[in-house]
Amino acid sequence: MESEKILETIHMISDENLDVRTITMGISLLDCIDSDSDKACQKIYDKITTKARNLVKVGEQIQEEYGIPIINKRVTVTPISLIAAASHDQDYVKYALTLDKAAHTLGIDFIGGYSALVQKGYQSGDKTLIKSIPEALAQTDLVCASVNVGSTRSGINMDAVAEMGQAVKKASELDFMTNAKMVVFCNAVEDNPFMAGGFCGVSEPDTVINVGVSGPGVVKKALEKVKGASMDVVAETIKQTAFKVTRMGQMVGTVASERLGVPFGIVDLSLAPTPAVGDSVAQVLEEIGLERVGTHGTTAALAMLNDAVKKGGIMACSHVGGLSGAFIPVSEDAGMIDAVNAGTLTLSKLEAMTAVCSVGLDMIAVPGDTPAETISAMIADEAAIGMINNKTTAVRVIPVPGKKVGETVEFGGLLGHAPIMGVNPASSADMIHRGGLIPAPIHSFKN
Amino acid sequence: MKAILTTVGEDQVGIIAGVSQYLAENKVNILDLSQTIMDGYFTMMMMVDVPENEKEFGVLAQELADLGQKLGVEIRIRNEEIYRAMHHL
Numbered sequence: 001m002e003s004e005k006i007l008e009t010i011h012m013i014s015d016e017n018l019d020v021r022t023i024t025m026g027i028s029l030l031d032c033i034d035s036d037s038d039k040a041c042q043k044i045y046d047k048i049t050t051k052a053r054n055l056v057k058v059g060e061q062i063q064e065e066y067g068i069p070i071i072n073k074r075v076t077v078t079p080i081s082l083i084a085a086a087s088h089d090q091d092y093v094k095y096a097l098t099l100d101k102a103a104h105t106l107g108i109d110f111i112g113g114y115s116a117l118v119q120k121g122y123q124s125g126d127k128t129l130i131k132s133i134p135e136a137l138a139q140t141d142l143v144c145a146s147v148n149v150g151s152t153r154s155g156i157n158m159d160a161v162a163e164m165g166q167a168v169k170k171a172s173e174l175d176f177m178t179n180a181k182m183v184v185f186c187n188a189v190e191d192n193p194f195m196a197g198g199f200c201g202v203s204e205p206d207t208v209i210n211v212g213v214s215g216p217g218v219v220k221k222a223l224e225k226v227k228g229a230s231m232d233v234v235a236e237t238i239k240q241t242a243f244k245v246t247r248m249g250q251m252v253g254t255v256a257s258e259r260l261g262v263p264f265g266i267v268d269l270s271l272a273p274t275p276a277v278g279d280s281v282a283q284v285l286e287e288i289g290l291e292r293v294g295t296h297g298t299t300a301a302l303a304m305l306n307d308a309v310k311k312g313g314i315m316a317c318s319h320v321g322g323l324s325g326a327f328i329p330v331s332e333d334a335g336m337i338d339a340v341n342a343g344t345l346t347l348s349k350l351e352a353m354t355a356v357c358s359v360g361l362d363m364i365a366v367p368g369d370t371p372a373e374t375i376s377a378m379i380a381d382e383a384a385i386g387m388i389n390n391k392t393t394a395v396r397v398i399p400v401p402g403k404k405v406g407e408t409v410e411f412g413g414l415l416g417h418a419p420i421m422g423v424n425p426a427s428s429a430d431m432i433h434r435g436g437l438i439p440a441p442i443h444s445f446k447n
Numbered sequence: 448m449k450a451i452l453t454t455v456g457e458d459q460v461g462i463i464a465g466v467s468q469y470l471a472e473n474k475v476n477i478l479d480l481s482q483t484i485m486d487g488y489f490t491m492m493m494m495v496d497v498p499e500n501e502k503e504f505g506v507l508a509q510e511l512a513d514l515g516q517k518l519g520v521e522i523r524i525r526n527e528e529i530y531r532a533m534h535h536l
Binding site for chain 2: 003255
Protein backbone atom coordinates (compact mmCIF):
# COMPACT_ATOMS: atom_id res chain seq x y z
CA MET A 1 0.00 0.00 0.00
CA GLU A 2 1.24 3.50 -0.81
CA SER A 3 2.71 5.46 2.07
CA GLU A 4 0.98 8.66 0.99
CA LYS A 5 -2.45 7.10 1.32
CA ILE A 6 -1.64 5.73 4.73
CA LEU A 7 -0.45 9.15 5.85
CA GLU A 8 -3.56 10.79 4.39
CA THR A 9 -5.78 8.59 6.55
CA ILE A 10 -3.65 9.31 9.61
CA HIS A 11 -3.89 13.08 8.99
CA MET A 12 -7.66 12.88 8.53
CA ILE A 13 -8.06 11.21 11.90
CA SER A 14 -5.39 13.03 13.92
CA ASP A 15 -5.54 16.56 12.55
CA GLU A 16 -8.85 16.95 10.75
CA ASN A 17 -11.30 15.50 13.27
CA LEU A 18 -12.43 12.58 11.14
CA ASP A 19 -14.57 10.35 13.30
CA VAL A 20 -17.54 8.07 13.37
CA ARG A 21 -20.10 10.21 15.14
CA THR A 22 -22.29 7.34 16.23
CA ILE A 23 -22.96 3.64 16.08
CA THR A 24 -26.67 3.39 16.73
CA MET A 25 -28.56 0.17 17.37
CA GLY A 26 -32.21 0.22 16.38
CA ILE A 27 -34.36 -2.06 18.53
CA SER A 28 -37.99 -2.82 17.78
CA LEU A 29 -40.22 -2.79 20.87
CA LEU A 30 -43.35 -4.02 19.09
CA ASP A 31 -43.08 -7.36 20.93
CA CYS A 32 -43.02 -5.54 24.31
CA ILE A 33 -46.55 -4.12 24.06
CA ASP A 34 -48.68 -4.98 27.10
CA SER A 35 -51.91 -3.59 28.53
CA ASP A 36 -50.18 -3.58 31.92
CA SER A 37 -47.60 -0.77 31.69
CA ASP A 38 -45.42 -2.25 34.45
CA LYS A 39 -45.10 -5.48 32.48
CA ALA A 40 -44.48 -3.53 29.26
CA CYS A 41 -41.71 -1.47 30.89
CA GLN A 42 -40.04 -4.60 32.27
CA LYS A 43 -40.10 -6.21 28.82
CA ILE A 44 -38.68 -3.01 27.29
CA TYR A 45 -35.87 -2.83 29.83
CA ASP A 46 -35.02 -6.50 29.38
CA LYS A 47 -35.06 -6.37 25.60
CA ILE A 48 -32.87 -3.26 25.31
CA THR A 49 -30.34 -4.39 27.88
CA THR A 50 -30.12 -7.84 26.28
CA LYS A 51 -29.89 -6.84 22.63
CA ALA A 52 -27.48 -3.94 23.15
CA ARG A 53 -25.45 -5.41 26.02
CA ASN A 54 -22.24 -5.47 23.97
CA LEU A 55 -22.77 -2.25 22.04
CA VAL A 56 -20.43 -0.07 24.09
CA LYS A 57 -17.79 -2.81 24.39
CA VAL A 58 -17.73 -3.46 20.64
CA GLY A 59 -17.63 0.29 19.91
CA GLU A 60 -14.60 0.67 22.15
CA GLN A 61 -12.90 -2.38 20.63
CA ILE A 62 -13.29 -0.98 17.12
CA GLN A 63 -12.01 2.40 18.23
CA GLU A 64 -8.92 0.77 19.71
CA GLU A 65 -8.19 -1.64 16.91
CA TYR A 66 -8.76 0.67 13.97
CA GLY A 67 -7.67 3.86 15.69
CA ILE A 68 -10.82 5.68 14.60
CA PRO A 69 -12.67 7.67 17.27
CA ILE A 70 -16.26 6.55 17.77
CA ILE A 71 -17.81 9.46 19.61
CA ASN A 72 -21.22 8.07 20.61
CA LYS A 73 -22.94 4.74 21.05
CA ARG A 74 -26.70 5.07 20.94
CA VAL A 75 -29.93 3.10 20.82
CA THR A 76 -33.15 3.95 19.03
CA VAL A 77 -36.47 2.25 19.72
CA THR A 78 -39.93 2.03 18.17
CA PRO A 79 -41.94 5.23 18.82
CA ILE A 80 -43.19 4.88 22.40
CA SER A 81 -46.62 6.31 21.49
CA LEU A 82 -47.27 3.04 19.62
CA ILE A 83 -45.88 0.80 22.34
CA ALA A 84 -47.60 2.52 25.27
CA ALA A 85 -51.01 3.05 23.66
CA ALA A 86 -52.31 -0.34 24.82
CA SER A 87 -51.70 0.53 28.47
CA HIS A 88 -54.22 3.42 28.75
CA ASP A 89 -51.90 5.15 31.26
CA GLN A 90 -52.50 8.85 31.93
CA ASP A 91 -48.93 9.73 30.99
CA TYR A 92 -45.92 7.84 29.64
CA VAL A 93 -43.18 9.24 31.88
CA LYS A 94 -42.78 5.72 33.29
CA TYR A 95 -41.71 4.54 29.84
CA ALA A 96 -39.21 7.40 29.53
CA LEU A 97 -37.72 6.51 32.91
CA THR A 98 -37.43 2.89 31.76
CA LEU A 99 -35.55 3.93 28.61
CA ASP A 100 -33.28 6.16 30.69
CA LYS A 101 -32.52 3.35 33.14
CA ALA A 102 -31.71 0.96 30.29
CA ALA A 103 -29.42 3.57 28.71
CA HIS A 104 -27.56 4.08 31.99
CA THR A 105 -27.20 0.32 32.45
CA LEU A 106 -25.69 -0.04 28.97
CA GLY A 107 -23.42 3.00 29.35
CA ILE A 108 -24.60 4.49 26.04
CA ASP A 109 -24.75 8.22 25.28
CA PHE A 110 -28.36 8.63 24.14
CA ILE A 111 -31.55 6.67 23.61
CA GLY A 112 -34.07 7.96 21.07
CA GLY A 113 -37.67 7.02 20.41
CA TYR A 114 -39.84 8.85 22.92
CA SER A 115 -41.69 9.72 19.75
CA ALA A 116 -45.02 10.04 18.01
CA LEU A 117 -45.90 10.09 14.31
CA VAL A 118 -48.94 12.31 13.88
CA GLN A 119 -48.62 13.72 10.37
CA LYS A 120 -52.22 12.81 9.53
CA GLY A 121 -53.87 12.49 12.91
CA TYR A 122 -53.61 11.16 16.44
CA GLN A 123 -54.12 7.65 17.72
CA SER A 124 -54.92 7.43 21.42
CA GLY A 125 -51.28 7.10 22.53
CA ASP A 126 -50.01 10.09 20.56
CA LYS A 127 -51.79 12.80 22.55
CA THR A 128 -50.75 11.25 25.86
CA LEU A 129 -47.14 11.04 24.75
CA ILE A 130 -46.94 14.58 23.39
CA LYS A 131 -48.46 16.00 26.58
CA SER A 132 -45.87 14.19 28.69
CA ILE A 133 -42.77 15.11 26.61
CA PRO A 134 -41.65 18.12 28.73
CA GLU A 135 -42.04 16.15 31.97
CA ALA A 136 -40.41 13.01 30.53
CA LEU A 137 -37.37 14.93 29.27
CA ALA A 138 -37.00 16.90 32.48
CA GLN A 139 -36.96 13.69 34.54
CA THR A 140 -34.46 11.81 32.37
CA ASP A 141 -30.86 12.37 31.25
CA LEU A 142 -30.38 10.42 28.03
CA VAL A 143 -33.85 10.11 26.49
CA CYS A 144 -34.55 11.99 23.25
CA ALA A 145 -38.00 12.82 21.91
CA SER A 146 -39.31 13.56 18.44
CA VAL A 147 -42.68 14.18 16.86
CA ASN A 148 -43.40 13.99 13.14
CA VAL A 149 -46.04 16.58 12.29
CA GLY A 150 -46.04 16.49 8.50
CA SER A 151 -45.14 14.62 5.35
CA THR A 152 -45.17 15.10 1.61
CA ARG A 153 -47.75 12.32 1.29
CA SER A 154 -50.16 13.45 3.98
CA GLY A 155 -49.76 17.17 4.57
CA ILE A 156 -49.21 18.97 7.87
CA ASN A 157 -51.14 18.34 11.08
CA MET A 158 -51.59 21.92 12.32
CA ASP A 159 -53.17 20.77 15.60
CA ALA A 160 -49.92 18.96 16.35
CA VAL A 161 -47.91 21.98 15.21
CA ALA A 162 -49.82 24.14 17.70
CA GLU A 163 -49.35 21.58 20.44
CA MET A 164 -45.61 21.25 19.81
CA GLY A 165 -45.13 25.02 20.12
CA GLN A 166 -46.66 24.75 23.57
CA ALA A 167 -44.59 21.67 24.41
CA VAL A 168 -41.38 23.54 23.51
CA LYS A 169 -42.43 26.46 25.73
CA LYS A 170 -43.43 24.23 28.62
CA ALA A 171 -40.19 22.27 28.39
CA SER A 172 -38.15 25.47 28.46
CA GLU A 173 -39.94 26.55 31.62
CA LEU A 174 -39.11 23.25 33.33
CA ASP A 175 -35.51 23.22 32.11
CA PHE A 176 -34.51 24.87 28.81
CA MET A 177 -31.89 22.17 28.15
CA THR A 178 -34.68 19.65 27.61
CA ASN A 179 -35.36 21.29 24.25
CA ALA A 180 -31.94 20.15 23.04
CA LYS A 181 -33.34 16.62 23.38
CA MET A 182 -36.54 17.25 21.41
CA VAL A 183 -37.10 17.75 17.70
CA VAL A 184 -40.18 18.30 15.52
CA PHE A 185 -40.01 16.72 12.07
CA CYS A 186 -41.61 16.75 8.68
CA ASN A 187 -40.87 13.61 6.63
CA ALA A 188 -39.04 11.92 9.53
CA VAL A 189 -36.91 8.94 8.48
CA GLU A 190 -37.09 5.55 10.17
CA ASP A 191 -33.39 4.71 10.26
CA ASN A 192 -31.83 7.94 11.51
CA PRO A 193 -28.83 7.26 13.78
CA PHE A 194 -28.54 10.91 14.86
CA MET A 195 -30.15 12.54 17.87
CA ALA A 196 -32.40 14.06 19.00
CA GLY A 197 -34.59 12.73 16.18
CA GLY A 198 -33.57 9.09 16.04
CA PHE A 199 -36.22 6.38 16.40
CA CYS A 200 -36.57 2.85 15.04
CA GLY A 201 -39.38 2.79 12.49
CA VAL A 202 -42.00 0.05 12.45
CA SER A 203 -40.76 -1.25 9.09
CA GLU A 204 -37.22 -1.77 10.41
CA PRO A 205 -35.87 -5.22 11.38
CA ASP A 206 -36.05 -6.41 14.99
CA THR A 207 -32.53 -5.09 15.59
CA VAL A 208 -30.29 -3.18 13.22
CA ILE A 209 -27.00 -1.27 13.26
CA ASN A 210 -26.88 2.18 11.68
CA VAL A 211 -23.78 4.33 11.49
CA GLY A 212 -23.44 8.11 11.27
CA VAL A 213 -20.16 9.49 9.96
CA SER A 214 -18.85 13.01 10.28
CA GLY A 215 -15.98 14.98 8.83
CA PRO A 216 -16.51 18.66 7.95
CA GLY A 217 -12.87 19.24 8.95
CA VAL A 218 -11.67 16.75 6.34
CA VAL A 219 -13.73 18.43 3.61
CA LYS A 220 -12.40 21.86 4.57
CA LYS A 221 -8.76 20.69 4.45
CA ALA A 222 -9.34 19.12 1.03
CA LEU A 223 -10.85 22.36 -0.27
CA GLU A 224 -7.88 24.37 0.98
CA LYS A 225 -5.86 22.61 -1.70
CA VAL A 226 -8.10 23.81 -4.58
CA LYS A 227 -8.26 27.53 -3.83
CA GLY A 228 -9.52 29.56 -6.80
CA ALA A 229 -10.50 26.50 -8.87
CA SER A 230 -13.92 26.36 -10.53
CA MET A 231 -17.02 25.07 -8.77
CA ASP A 232 -16.77 21.83 -10.77
CA VAL A 233 -13.43 21.15 -9.11
CA VAL A 234 -14.84 22.07 -5.70
CA ALA A 235 -17.77 19.66 -6.16
CA GLU A 236 -15.46 16.89 -7.38
CA THR A 237 -13.11 17.39 -4.41
CA ILE A 238 -16.01 17.18 -1.96
CA LYS A 239 -17.28 14.03 -3.68
CA GLN A 240 -13.92 12.29 -3.44
CA THR A 241 -13.50 13.27 0.20
CA ALA A 242 -17.03 12.17 1.08
CA PHE A 243 -16.31 8.86 -0.62
CA LYS A 244 -13.32 8.14 1.62
CA VAL A 245 -15.12 9.25 4.78
CA THR A 246 -18.10 7.06 3.94
CA ARG A 247 -15.94 4.03 3.16
CA MET A 248 -14.65 4.27 6.68
CA GLY A 249 -18.21 4.43 8.01
CA GLN A 250 -19.16 1.40 5.93
CA MET A 251 -16.21 -0.55 7.29
CA VAL A 252 -16.96 0.36 10.91
CA GLY A 253 -20.63 -0.56 10.43
CA THR A 254 -19.74 -3.89 8.84
CA VAL A 255 -17.35 -4.82 11.64
CA ALA A 256 -19.81 -3.69 14.34
CA SER A 257 -22.63 -5.64 12.74
CA GLU A 258 -20.52 -8.83 12.55
CA ARG A 259 -19.30 -8.58 16.13
CA LEU A 260 -22.74 -7.79 17.53
CA GLY A 261 -24.51 -10.36 15.37
CA VAL A 262 -27.01 -7.72 14.26
CA PRO A 263 -27.79 -6.88 10.62
CA PHE A 264 -26.17 -3.76 9.19
CA GLY A 265 -28.73 -1.15 8.19
CA ILE A 266 -27.43 2.07 6.70
CA VAL A 267 -24.67 4.64 6.73
CA ASP A 268 -25.89 8.17 7.30
CA LEU A 269 -23.64 10.38 5.19
CA SER A 270 -23.89 13.48 7.25
CA LEU A 271 -21.40 16.26 7.73
CA ALA A 272 -22.05 16.78 11.42
CA PRO A 273 -20.11 19.63 13.02
CA THR A 274 -18.95 19.91 16.63
CA PRO A 275 -17.93 23.04 18.51
CA ALA A 276 -14.27 21.92 18.21
CA VAL A 277 -11.96 24.10 16.15
CA GLY A 278 -11.81 22.91 12.53
CA ASP A 279 -14.94 20.75 12.74
CA SER A 280 -17.35 23.24 11.23
CA VAL A 281 -19.72 23.15 8.24
CA ALA A 282 -19.76 26.97 8.24
CA GLN A 283 -16.01 26.99 7.67
CA VAL A 284 -16.42 24.64 4.69
CA LEU A 285 -18.85 27.15 3.15
CA GLU A 286 -16.43 29.98 3.91
CA GLU A 287 -13.60 28.01 2.30
CA ILE A 288 -15.72 27.85 -0.87
CA GLY A 289 -15.45 31.64 -0.97
CA LEU A 290 -17.87 33.34 1.39
CA GLU A 291 -16.41 35.94 3.73
CA ARG A 292 -18.88 34.78 6.34
CA VAL A 293 -21.58 32.16 6.28
CA GLY A 294 -25.06 33.68 5.94
CA THR A 295 -24.12 36.18 3.25
CA HIS A 296 -25.51 36.05 -0.32
CA GLY A 297 -24.36 32.87 -2.01
CA THR A 298 -24.58 30.74 1.13
CA THR A 299 -27.64 28.84 -0.08
CA ALA A 300 -25.99 28.02 -3.41
CA ALA A 301 -22.76 26.87 -1.78
CA LEU A 302 -24.66 24.74 0.72
CA ALA A 303 -26.83 23.18 -2.01
CA MET A 304 -23.70 22.12 -3.89
CA LEU A 305 -22.00 20.85 -0.72
CA ASN A 306 -25.02 18.81 0.31
CA ASP A 307 -25.42 17.25 -3.11
CA ALA A 308 -21.71 16.49 -3.55
CA VAL A 309 -21.56 14.77 -0.15
CA LYS A 310 -24.41 12.48 -1.21
CA LYS A 311 -22.93 11.75 -4.62
CA GLY A 312 -19.58 10.86 -3.12
CA GLY A 313 -21.02 8.80 -0.31
CA ILE A 314 -23.61 6.81 -2.19
CA MET A 315 -21.14 4.66 -4.11
CA ALA A 316 -19.00 4.18 -1.03
CA CYS A 317 -21.47 2.08 0.90
CA SER A 318 -24.07 -0.58 0.31
CA HIS A 319 -27.05 1.20 1.86
CA VAL A 320 -27.41 4.90 2.49
CA GLY A 321 -30.13 6.25 4.74
CA GLY A 322 -30.90 8.48 7.67
CA LEU A 323 -30.67 12.19 7.10
CA SER A 324 -27.57 12.17 4.86
CA GLY A 325 -26.40 15.68 4.04
CA ALA A 326 -24.92 18.69 5.80
CA PHE A 327 -26.15 19.62 9.25
CA ILE A 328 -26.31 23.29 10.19
CA PRO A 329 -26.90 23.37 13.95
CA VAL A 330 -25.98 26.83 15.17
CA SER A 331 -24.74 26.09 18.68
CA GLU A 332 -22.67 23.07 17.63
CA ASP A 333 -20.70 24.89 14.94
CA ALA A 334 -18.07 27.50 15.82
CA GLY A 335 -18.35 29.16 12.38
CA MET A 336 -22.13 29.50 12.64
CA ILE A 337 -21.84 31.08 16.09
CA ASP A 338 -19.28 33.59 14.81
CA ALA A 339 -21.53 34.47 11.88
CA VAL A 340 -24.54 35.08 14.14
CA ASN A 341 -22.42 37.25 16.41
CA ALA A 342 -21.11 39.17 13.39
CA GLY A 343 -24.69 39.76 12.22
CA THR A 344 -24.35 37.97 8.87
CA LEU A 345 -26.43 34.92 9.76
CA THR A 346 -30.09 35.44 10.63
CA LEU A 347 -33.00 33.14 11.30
CA SER A 348 -34.54 33.89 7.90
CA LYS A 349 -31.29 33.00 6.09
CA LEU A 350 -31.08 29.79 8.10
CA GLU A 351 -34.60 28.96 6.98
CA ALA A 352 -33.59 29.43 3.34
CA MET A 353 -30.56 27.20 3.91
CA THR A 354 -32.76 24.43 5.28
CA ALA A 355 -34.50 24.19 1.92
CA VAL A 356 -31.32 22.79 0.36
CA CYS A 357 -29.59 20.81 3.10
CA SER A 358 -30.48 18.03 5.46
CA VAL A 359 -32.67 18.72 8.46
CA GLY A 360 -33.58 22.26 9.46
CA LEU A 361 -33.59 24.95 12.13
CA ASP A 362 -31.33 23.19 14.55
CA MET A 363 -30.03 24.14 17.99
CA ILE A 364 -31.16 27.74 17.75
CA ALA A 365 -31.59 29.68 20.97
CA VAL A 366 -34.39 32.26 20.99
CA PRO A 367 -35.59 34.69 23.68
CA GLY A 368 -37.50 33.08 26.54
CA ASP A 369 -40.51 35.33 25.96
CA THR A 370 -41.07 34.06 22.41
CA PRO A 371 -44.79 33.14 22.23
CA ALA A 372 -45.69 29.45 21.77
CA GLU A 373 -47.61 30.41 18.61
CA THR A 374 -44.48 31.93 17.08
CA ILE A 375 -42.57 28.69 17.75
CA SER A 376 -45.46 26.75 16.21
CA ALA A 377 -45.32 29.02 13.18
CA MET A 378 -41.58 28.37 12.80
CA ILE A 379 -42.36 24.65 12.91
CA ALA A 380 -45.10 25.12 10.31
CA ASP A 381 -42.74 27.00 7.97
CA GLU A 382 -40.09 24.30 8.20
CA ALA A 383 -42.66 21.54 7.76
CA ALA A 384 -43.94 23.32 4.65
CA ILE A 385 -40.44 23.45 3.16
CA GLY A 386 -40.04 19.73 3.81
CA MET A 387 -43.50 18.83 2.56
CA ILE A 388 -43.19 20.70 -0.73
CA ASN A 389 -39.57 19.75 -1.43
CA ASN A 390 -39.88 16.05 -0.58
CA LYS A 391 -37.23 16.24 2.09
CA THR A 392 -36.80 15.87 5.82
CA THR A 393 -36.94 19.10 7.78
CA ALA A 394 -36.90 19.62 11.50
CA VAL A 395 -37.03 22.24 14.20
CA ARG A 396 -35.02 22.18 17.38
CA VAL A 397 -35.33 25.66 18.89
CA ILE A 398 -34.52 26.47 22.47
CA PRO A 399 -36.31 29.36 24.18
CA VAL A 400 -34.10 30.45 27.06
CA PRO A 401 -36.03 32.03 29.92
CA GLY A 402 -34.78 35.46 30.95
CA LYS A 403 -32.42 35.84 27.98
CA LYS A 404 -32.67 38.55 25.33
CA VAL A 405 -31.33 38.86 21.77
CA GLY A 406 -27.55 39.28 21.74
CA GLU A 407 -26.94 37.39 24.98
CA THR A 408 -25.31 33.95 24.97
CA VAL A 409 -26.35 30.67 26.50
CA GLU A 410 -23.99 27.83 27.39
CA PHE A 411 -25.13 24.24 26.71
CA GLY A 412 -21.83 22.45 27.26
CA GLY A 413 -20.15 19.47 25.62
CA LEU A 414 -21.08 18.51 22.05
CA LEU A 415 -23.99 20.95 22.20
CA GLY A 416 -21.75 24.03 22.48
CA HIS A 417 -23.01 27.52 23.19
CA ALA A 418 -25.40 29.75 21.30
CA PRO A 419 -26.12 33.42 20.83
CA ILE A 420 -29.83 34.23 21.34
CA MET A 421 -31.32 34.98 17.91
CA GLY A 422 -34.14 37.40 17.24
CA VAL A 423 -37.53 36.15 16.01
CA ASN A 424 -40.06 38.13 14.01
CA PRO A 425 -42.13 40.16 16.52
CA ALA A 426 -45.38 40.11 14.47
CA SER A 427 -47.90 37.54 15.70
CA SER A 428 -48.84 34.32 13.89
CA ALA A 429 -51.31 33.35 16.62
CA ASP A 430 -54.54 33.51 14.62
CA MET A 431 -53.24 31.13 11.96
CA ILE A 432 -51.93 28.66 14.56
CA HIS A 433 -55.23 28.75 16.49
CA ARG A 434 -57.10 27.63 13.39
CA GLY A 435 -55.66 24.10 13.76
CA GLY A 436 -56.77 21.39 11.33
CA LEU A 437 -54.72 19.84 8.53
CA ILE A 438 -52.84 21.43 5.66
CA PRO A 439 -53.74 19.09 2.78
CA ALA A 440 -51.02 17.07 1.05
CA PRO A 441 -49.51 18.92 -1.89
CA ILE A 442 -49.98 18.05 -5.53
CA HIS A 443 -47.15 15.94 -6.92
CA SER A 444 -47.08 17.16 -10.47
CA PHE A 445 -46.93 20.66 -12.02
CA LYS A 446 -43.66 21.23 -10.14
CA ASN A 447 -42.66 24.86 -10.51
CA MET B 448 -4.29 -9.77 12.54
CA LYS B 449 -2.47 -7.74 9.92
CA ALA B 450 -1.80 -4.20 11.03
CA ILE B 451 0.04 -1.16 9.79
CA LEU B 452 2.48 0.46 12.12
CA THR B 453 3.55 4.01 11.33
CA THR B 454 6.41 5.88 12.91
CA VAL B 455 6.77 9.58 12.15
CA GLY B 456 9.12 12.09 13.72
CA GLU B 457 12.51 13.74 13.66
CA ASP B 458 15.25 11.40 12.49
CA GLN B 459 17.74 10.22 15.08
CA VAL B 460 19.80 7.20 16.08
CA GLY B 461 17.96 4.11 17.25
CA ILE B 462 14.40 4.48 15.98
CA ILE B 463 14.33 1.33 13.86
CA ALA B 464 16.26 -0.59 16.48
CA GLY B 465 13.90 0.50 19.25
CA VAL B 466 10.74 -0.33 17.33
CA SER B 467 11.91 -3.66 15.92
CA GLN B 468 13.26 -4.79 19.27
CA TYR B 469 9.88 -4.14 20.89
CA LEU B 470 8.11 -5.98 18.08
CA ALA B 471 10.44 -9.00 18.39
CA GLU B 472 9.90 -9.16 22.14
CA ASN B 473 6.15 -9.28 21.55
CA LYS B 474 6.27 -11.84 18.73
CA VAL B 475 5.01 -9.32 16.19
CA ASN B 476 6.32 -10.35 12.78
CA ILE B 477 7.36 -7.64 10.29
CA LEU B 478 5.98 -8.56 6.85
CA ASP B 479 6.98 -5.49 4.89
CA LEU B 480 8.77 -2.27 5.61
CA SER B 481 9.31 1.06 3.90
CA GLN B 482 11.17 4.06 5.18
CA THR B 483 11.66 7.51 3.77
CA ILE B 484 12.24 11.11 4.74
CA MET B 485 9.05 13.06 3.99
CA ASP B 486 8.99 16.87 4.47
CA GLY B 487 12.10 16.48 6.61
CA TYR B 488 10.47 13.89 8.84
CA PHE B 489 11.53 10.33 9.32
CA THR B 490 8.56 8.27 8.13
CA MET B 491 8.48 4.51 8.53
CA MET B 492 5.62 2.20 7.62
CA MET B 493 5.55 -1.41 8.60
CA MET B 494 3.08 -4.09 7.68
CA VAL B 495 3.08 -6.43 10.65
CA ASP B 496 1.34 -9.59 11.76
CA VAL B 497 0.03 -9.33 15.32
CA PRO B 498 -0.35 -12.76 16.95
CA GLU B 499 -3.87 -13.52 18.21
CA ASN B 500 -3.19 -15.09 21.57
CA GLU B 501 -0.55 -12.74 22.92
CA LYS B 502 -0.92 -9.21 24.27
CA GLU B 503 -4.25 -7.44 23.75
CA PHE B 504 -4.18 -5.09 20.78
CA GLY B 505 -5.06 -2.06 22.91
CA VAL B 506 -2.19 -2.76 25.30
CA LEU B 507 0.20 -3.18 22.38
CA ALA B 508 -0.94 0.12 20.86
CA GLN B 509 -0.49 1.94 24.16
CA GLU B 510 2.97 0.47 24.80
CA LEU B 511 4.04 1.44 21.28
CA ALA B 512 2.75 4.98 21.81
CA ASP B 513 4.75 5.15 25.06
CA LEU B 514 7.83 3.80 23.31
CA GLY B 515 7.35 6.51 20.66
CA GLN B 516 7.43 9.17 23.35
CA LYS B 517 10.71 7.78 24.64
CA LEU B 518 12.20 7.75 21.14
CA GLY B 519 10.83 11.22 20.29
CA VAL B 520 8.56 9.98 17.48
CA GLU B 521 4.87 9.21 17.04
CA ILE B 522 4.08 5.51 16.73
CA ARG B 523 0.61 4.30 15.77
CA ILE B 524 -0.71 0.88 14.97
CA ARG B 525 -4.03 0.20 13.27
CA ASN B 526 -5.76 -2.78 11.72
CA GLU B 527 -4.79 -2.52 8.04
CA GLU B 528 -8.43 -2.87 6.93
CA ILE B 529 -9.12 0.79 7.64
CA TYR B 530 -6.57 1.91 5.03
CA ARG B 531 -7.80 -0.66 2.55
CA ALA B 532 -11.41 0.40 3.09
CA MET B 533 -10.70 4.07 2.50
CA HIS B 534 -8.45 3.83 -0.52
CA HIS B 535 -9.34 0.65 -2.41
CA LEU B 536 -12.51 -0.21 -4.24
